[in-house]
Amino acid sequence: MKPAPxxxxxxxxxxxxxxxxxxxxxxxxxxxxxxxxxxxxxxxxNWKYSSKxxxxxxxxxxxxxxxxxxxxxxxxxxxxxxxxxxxMIPEASEYPDLDGIVIQSFSDLxxxxxxxxxxxxxxxxxxxxxxxxxxxxxxxxxxxxxRLKPGAVLDQPLFIIHNxxxxxxxxxxxxxxxxAGANSQMTLVEEYTSSGEASxxxxxxxxxxxxxxxxxxxxxxxxxxxxxxxxxxTGVLQGRNSRFESHCVGFGGQLRRHDLQxxxxxxxxxxxxxxxxxxxGKQHYDNHTSIDHVAANCTSxxxxxxxxxxxxxxxxxGRIHIHQDAQKSSADMNNKNLLLNNGAEIDTxxxxxxxxxxxxxxxxxxxxxxxxxSLFYLVSRGIGRREANVLLTMAFINELVSQIPVQAVRExxxxxxxxxxxxxxxEI
Amino acid sequence: MATxxxxxxxxxxxxYEHGFxxxxxxxxxxxxxxxDVIRRLSELKQEPEFMLEWRLKAYRRWLEMDExxxxxxxxxxxxxxxxxxYSAPKRPEDMPQxxxxxxxxxxxxYEKLGIPLHExxxxxxxxxxxxxxxxxxxTTFKEPLEKAGVIFCPISExxxxxxxxxxxxxxxxxxxxxxxxxxxxxxxFSDGSFVYIPKGVRCPMxxxxxxRINAANTGQFERTLIIAEEGSYVSYLEGxxxxxxxxxxxxxxxxxxxxxDDAQIKYSTVQNWYPGDENGKGxxxxxxxxxxxxxxxxxxxxxxxxxxxxxxxxKYPSCVLRGDNSVGEFYSVALTxxxxxxxxxTKMIHLGKxxxxxxxxxxxxxxxxxxxxxxxxxxxPGADGARNFTQCDSLLIGDRCGAHTFPYIESRxxxxxxxxxxxxxxxxxxxxxxxxxxxxDPEQAVSMIVNxxxxxxxxxxxxxxxxxxxxxxxxxxxxxxx
Numbered sequence: 001m002k003p004a005p006x007x008x009x010x011x012x013x014x015x016x017x018x019x020x021x022x023x024x025x026x027x028x029x030x031x032x033x034x035x036x037x038x039x040x041x042x043x044x045x046n047w048k049y050s051s052k053x054x055x056x057x058x059x060x061x062x063x064x065x066x067x068x069x070x071x072x073x074x075x076x077x078x079x080x081x082x083x084x085x086x087x088m089i090p091e092a093s094e095y096p097d098l099d100g101i102v103i104q105s106f107s108d109l110x111x112x113x114x115x116x117x118x119x120x121x122x123x124x125x126x127x128x129x130x131x132x133x134x135x136x137x138x139x140x141x142x143x144x145x146x147r148l149k150p151g152a153v154l155d156q157p158l159f160i161i162h163n164x165x166x167x168x169x170x171x172x173x174x175x176x177x178x179x180a181g182a183n184s185q186m187t188l189v190e191e192y193t194s195s196g197e198a199s200x201x202x203x204x205x206x207x208x209x210x211x212x213x214x215x216x217x218x219x220x221x222x223x224x225x226x227x228x229x230x231x232x233x234t235g236v237l238q239g240r241n242s243r244f245e246s247h248c249v250g251f252g253g254q255l256r257r258h259d260l261q262x263x264x265x266x267x268x269x270x271x272x273x274x275x276x277x278x279x280x281g282k283q284h285y286d287n288h289t290s291i292d293h294v295a296a297n298c299t300s301x302x303x304x305x306x307x308x309x310x311x312x313x314x315x316x317x318g319r320i321h322i323h324q325d326a327q328k329s330s331a332d333m334n335n336k337n338l339l340l341n342n343g344a345e346i347d348t349x350x351x352x353x354x355x356x357x358x359x360x361x362x363x364x365x366x367x368x369x370x371x372x373x374s375l376f377y378l379v380s381r382g383i384g385r386r387e388a389n390v391l392l393t394m395a396f397i398n399e400l401v402s403q404i405p406v407q408a409v410r411e412x413x414x415x416x417x418x419x420x421x422x423x424x425x426x427e428i
Numbered sequence: 429m430a431t432x433x434x435x436x437x438x439x440x441x442x443x444y445e446h447g448f449x450x451x452x453x454x455x456x457x458x459x460x461x462x463x464d465v466i467r468r469l470s471e472l473k474q475e476p477e478f479m480l481e482w483r484l485k486a487y488r489r490w491l492e493m494d495e496x497x498x499x500x501x502x503x504x505x506x507x508x509x510x511x512x513x514y515s516a517p518k519r520p521e522d523m524p525q526x527x528x529x530x531x532x533x534x535x536x537x538y539e540k541l542g543i544p545l546h547e548x549x550x551x552x553x554x555x556x557x558x559x560x561x562x563x564x565x566x567t568t569f570k571e572p573l574e575k576a577g578v579i580f581c582p583i584s585e586x587x588x589x590x591x592x593x594x595x596x597x598x599x600x601x602x603x604x605x606x607x608x609x610x611x612x613x614x615x616x617f618s619d620g621s622f623v624y625i626p627k628g629v630r631c632p633m634x635x636x637x638x639x640r641i642n643a644a645n646t647g648q649f650e651r652t653l654i655i656a657e658e659g660s661y662v663s664y665l666e667g668x669x670x671x672x673x674x675x676x677x678x679x680x681x682x683x684x685x686x687x688x689d690d691a692q693i694k695y696s697t698v699q700n701w702y703p704g705d706e707n708g709k710g711x712x713x714x715x716x717x718x719x720x721x722x723x724x725x726x727x728x729x730x731x732x733x734x735x736x737x738x739x740x741x742x743k744y745p746s747c748v749l750r751g752d753n754s755v756g757e758f759y760s761v762a763l764t765x766x767x768x769x770x771x772x773x774t775k776m777i778h779l780g781k782x783x784x785x786x787x788x789x790x791x792x793x794x795x796x797x798x799x800x801x802x803x804x805x806x807x808x809p810g811a812d813g814a815r816n817f818t819q820c821d822s823l824l825i826g827d828r829c830g831a832h833t834f835p836y837i838e839s840r841x842x843x844x845x846x847x848x849x850x851x852x853x854x855x856x857x858x859x860x861x862x863x864x865x866x867x868x869d870p871e872q873a874v875s876m877i878v879n880x881x882x883x884x885x886x887x888x889x890x891x892x893x894x895x896x897x898x899x900x901x902x903x904x905x906x907x908x909x910x
Binding site for chain 1: 824832833
């Protein structure tokens with residue numbers, strides 16, 4: 001048997017030495033864990049369907065420079081922070097000084113804050129499951145720290161535009177850490193875009209730490225180019241009676257991977273995860289979610305929809321783990337998929353792991369196609385076949401997209417999706 | 429209501445009834461596994477050359493393989509060299525030809541199990557190919573079967589009498605290198621059943637075999653091969669018990685079903701092997717590979733299983749739906765208690781057009797047990813119009829047990845439809861309230877609810893099969909009809 005491939009040592013050398021000392025030390029320490037890190041293969045359970053899309057060359061280990069102009073498809077009705085290739089660009093960012101709210105790039109932190117942060121970074125993620133978060137741990141060059149003091153409420157959504165300028169082959173490692181104090185509230189929008197045609201790796205980690213009663217809404221748009229391999233991880237820790245809501249909209253690419261992990265650690269916590277994925281051509285998208293019900297009386301609700309056209313490949317893996325003491329848990333997971341062409345593939349695996357008896361858990365998954373009767377109904381009323389297809393497909397995902405609470409994002413997503421379907425059904 | 433009462437007690441608190449050891453001198457190999465052991469085994473069974481080659485090839489494959497670790501079970505490593513790979517009741521050269529010739533000690537064993545072979549076979553019209561340890565010792569009702577042209581015999585006999593059939597089909601569904609345990613079985617399989625239903629024949633009776641693991645430290649490696657020719661039908665029943673013993677015993681069986689055009693096989697299992705004691709000591713390791721290949725058009729296969737025994741169950745009866753319009757079904761009740769661990773489910777591989785499959789799985793976990801459903805539903809690019817419906821429900825009794833669901837669903841066809849749903853619950857307060865409000869005491873109420881929970885699967889079992897499962901199933905079956 002040939003030995004399992006390991007991560008090239010080229011990836012062990014981070015750039016960006018402007019970080020405060022405690023964070024540099026943390027990075028160095030985490031880098032040592034990367035030596036001989038096995039790369040996922042077809043036999044790696046959580047990369048079973050995606051490992052063949054992963055292509056890491058040594059020149060991809062080079063950090064992309066933090067220059068270029070940030071583009072966004074969003075009309076931004078709130079505060080804005082711009083990252084280029086994983087480094088914050090203060091000139092392009094706009095947000096006011098608000099009482100009880102810290103929004104600061106990692107590079108600007110003083111030694112004490114950096115020390116405190118270095119103790120927290122990575123704590124919201126299970127690195128066994130999200131292996132590539134380790135790479136980010138060792139490589140991040142900058143990042144954004146958001147601290148909401150108890151009771152603080154961010155009055156408008158905060159937009160973080162992550163732009164990858166891939167003019168040459170390389171990689172970027174954006175990092176966000178959000179600490180939400182008791183009863184604080186905010187809406188965070190993360191948009192991932194790219195320009196340039198060179199192969200690039202974007203390896204992201206976003207962490208949310210919700211203290212008792214905090215209420216966070218997270219919206220994530222993945223709209224990078226075909227040439228970008230995106231491997232992202234989001235970790236969420238939830239305290240008592242906190243509420244987390246996530247909306248992810250993803251467009252496929254060469255490799256798209258998002259791990260979303262939620263741990264309900266305080267009683268009465270609630271989480272809601274929505275996701276929409278569309279792929280066409282030879283694109284790929286892999287969503288892995290896991291919800292850990294650690295404490296009793298928590299509620300989780302998860303709905304993901306995938307649409308795969310042409311020869312593309314969409315994957316959903318949802319895991320609900322009810323721990324022994326998590327009595328009175330309620331968990332519901334639902335995954336529906338549309339497979340539009342015979343060359344496309346959809347793989348779904350909704351898992352339940354349950355160790356408590358007084359729980360209500362259910363999951364459902366379907367894979368199918370547009371309903372012929374509905375199509376006929378529309379066509380018989382004079383709507384063209386193509387338009388009818390677009391309408392029905394839009395309806396399939398709009399149930400989720402229409403729930404996105406920020407209007408600007410919702411409308412942009414709907415427009416983009418509509419364009420996508422117009423293109424998909426072009427031949428009809 | 430009295431019956432359902434007993435049922436819950438049987439299901440949850442029952443002690444293993446079949447724990448006794450039959451004192452019979454065994455002709456047993458020294459523990460250990462190497463090519464010589466396989467040569468000796470093959471020679472002893474007077475197998476043709478091709479079988480020995482096949483076994484050796486499987487053995488060499490096995491040496492290169494790693495034991496699978498993905499299942500949701502936890503057990504100490506098996507030392508394959510501490511197992512004896514052959515054990516037969518004495519006098520192998522002079523096998524009994526009829527019931528009268530069977531060692532009375534053996535017959536008494538069956539009687540203790542509540543299956544008076546002779547009487548029952550007559551009454552129920554069931555032919556029994558009883559497997560005691562590794563060699564088949566009695567086969568009844570051969571005559572009417574022969575008249576119909578059905579071949580039902582020990583596989584060791586089939587290897588000698590029908591080598592061309594064995595050569596053609598053995599390993600065609602489960603290749604020797606399919607998985608670790610299948611490779612081991614292919615190398616050292618001791619005996620098992622062979623069934624051949626000729627074209628257009630509806631097997632005149634339910635075929636049944638009993639497996640028992642008897643001699644200490646003897647792994648039992650059963651091999652079953654059933655071939656249903658065009659337009660034929662057979663219902664096959666399999667039931668298992670094993671004597672109580674402290675050491676873990678390994679059982680790695682392989683079952684292959686071949687179904688041609690318009691044929692149908694119904695395969696039912698009641699597995700009630702020794703599950704270990706209340707502290708999780710002892711019990712059978714049940715690592716089984718079961719697979720059906722619907723090669724022909726309109727072929728149909730149906731697996732029904734009731735799994736209540738074994739310390740560890742690793743079993744995924746599968747259907748490869750190759751022929752157009754073929755149908756696969758899987759009905760399962762798995763009950764685990766104390767420290768039992770079960771990782772069981774099915775695979776439905778849709779390759780042909782308009783293939784249909786149904787999966788109904790009911791898991792009940794109690795005590796400190798762990799019960800997992802693991803399944804795969806796969807639609808190949810050619811599976812136009814294929815359809816699957818899956819339902820897996822788990823019921824938890826007690827707060828120290830686990831119930832898990834790991835369904836893999838893969839589709840590569842745009843006209844295929846798959847629906848999967850799973851629920852996990854305990855006996856709810858509302859259900860209990862409703863029953864108690866109507867004057868039903870709590871114990872009866874629980875039994876009613878558990879009974880209702882499994883009803884969908886129990887109704888798939890042939891009624892004749894209630895015997896071996898004893899009260900366990902008898903009660904369940906009665907409950908399901910009234």
